[in-house]
Amino acid sequence: MNKTLRVGVAGVGIGAQHVDAYRELPEQFEVAALCDIDENKVREIAARYQIPQVFTDFSVLCQRDDLDLIDICTPSYLHASQTLEALNAGKHVICEKPAAGSLQEIDQLLTAESRSGKRVMPIFQYRFGHGVQKLKYLIEQGLAGPAYLTTVETAWRRKAAYYAVPWRGKWATELGGALVTLAIHAHDILYYVLGPVKSVFARTATKVNLIETEDCMCAALEMADGSLASLAVTTGSAVEITRHRFCFQGFTAESNHEAYRNTCDPWSFTGDTPEMTERINDALARFMPQPEKFVRQFALFHEALQHNTELPVTLADARASLELITAIYYSAQTSRDVTLPITPDHPNYDSWRP
Template sequence: MSRKLRVGVAGYGVGQGHIYALQRLADQFEVVAICDIDEAKLRHAADGHNISATTTDFAELCARDDLDVIDICTPTYLHVAQTLQTLAAGKHVICEKPVAGSLKQVDELIQAEAESDRRVMPIFQYRFGHGLQKLKLLVDKKVTGQAYLSTVETAWRRRPAYYAAPWRGKWETELGGALVTLAVHAHDVLYYILGPAKSVFARAKTMVNPIETEDCISASLEMANGSLASLSVTTGSAQEITRHRFCFSGLAAESNIAPYQNTSDPWTFTGDSPEISERIESTLARFEPLPEGFEGQFFRFAQALQQNTELPVTLLDARVALELITAVYHSARTGRPVDLPLGHDHPLYAGWQP
């Protein structure tokens, strides 16, 4: 095993979950330093995780010569500048979603990564749930057949307290609403299994909370593989669920509905014939579970760096997710379907913010 990756974590909101995961992977990572502009949080984090090096200054974190990776868990509007700053300091980047607020910005990040000898990994930790990984295995082993129709529901509940954080609910700082911040995970799961969409029609509204950005979305997609998909998103669901349902010629796959763990087990896979059910069973008997969630993504990140292979989530994955977001907003505002991919001359290429 090569030397552990030494990590500095910036932002102690969801950063707490990152640190727990990194510290559980003690053979691969060491969390050396933590940064937050809120001194009380910083002290609490340092004590709670036994991390001695702390700073309130992101530039100081970047300047440390004992770090291999900076893990950016700060509010969304800081991600692009801090990613560029980290690459310029010669360190790998892990960055929370969304990495950027436009296709133009993500293209700048792709270029900056290519010009550096470092790597940038956006976070999409839901990819690594065991239920979803089983479906991925069935797809890779060609058990699923042709994709017909998929449904993705992100029905969560966000009350006014959630929007008390001053950066939330605003175009300038959260960069978007439920589409950008919440449903981006479930939509990435769809793309992870089926690839990107080629056409989108969407409606978006703000109904649940008095915020600038949208909190309800309904979208109809035609995927590049020819199948159809529908997305529904709300922050007003008294019962919180996330659900994925994939209907293929060979089988129907349905996730559990735990809102924040629906890609984990259990999923149900129903074969369209006894023979296919047997193939499902024999394929899944060979499933080898790896860690899930943040831990699953970081585990694969360390392996990819060590073996010089593709990262488990790339900037190109983030780019297609941002392209879908751009298309949904454009369709909702124009009332027309939008064809993908979007060119550099698209009116929202430089940003979907109104």
């Protein structure tokens, strides 16, 4: 039976974009309640979307018997504790990034999810852009061959007004800087395409704004498949871009450079030979596009719940993302290479924050 899931969304900043996506899937989801500590703001958004229930207390939202799913879009430092609270209230959970503030916290969530019988899906909506989906399709068709080198750039602009929001730019509440809350999506695409990282060497700096956390980062990575990758992040770029470039034996793939839509079309795929380019074009002619970003991730979440299959994004995916963050910060703090995986005896297992 195709059950419509009743959703309560907590946090109406990015949460409003989630509501837009749910409204494109009316047979799968009904947004029945909104919650935010800013009562005027939450009532305004609720009126805009004609959502009947409004709350300012997250605990009250979780205790509603008429909700199946809590969607957490609150500030970063609340994500892990609110996910646990929602699970304990018997609700499925969707949670914005970062899913937790340490590897210890994400492991607690993995244990809690397993015990609860409910499902937790972290948000990594950029996986579902048509451009990166085409890349995945070409790899599945056997056209890529071994990876050589990947470069990922997140060059955005954030000025003082952005950090005027009280929880941003602080270790205790944002949990990190540009690495944690801005570039996390671009770096997840690296994992999504190539798999895990073997080792990391990184540098971080605070150059652009007067904040506690970093706003510039560069890292050199060795992937588990033997290929190399470089990551570069800044909030000081006058021209905002996000760029992925994957060099494989069979072809080179490059994203568009739009800061917030770079996993969507257009991407370029250039074969190492004219014959390979022809094979790529033939394969892409068979590619079947699906909805993108939040809409696709939410649709696949609903499908997984209905058929008891793997979620499109899992807490294990979020853990891999946080393990990379932990390794980058530890490398920057110690000026040493860091080998993954990071285990519970690692100095930064329970927190990457200084």
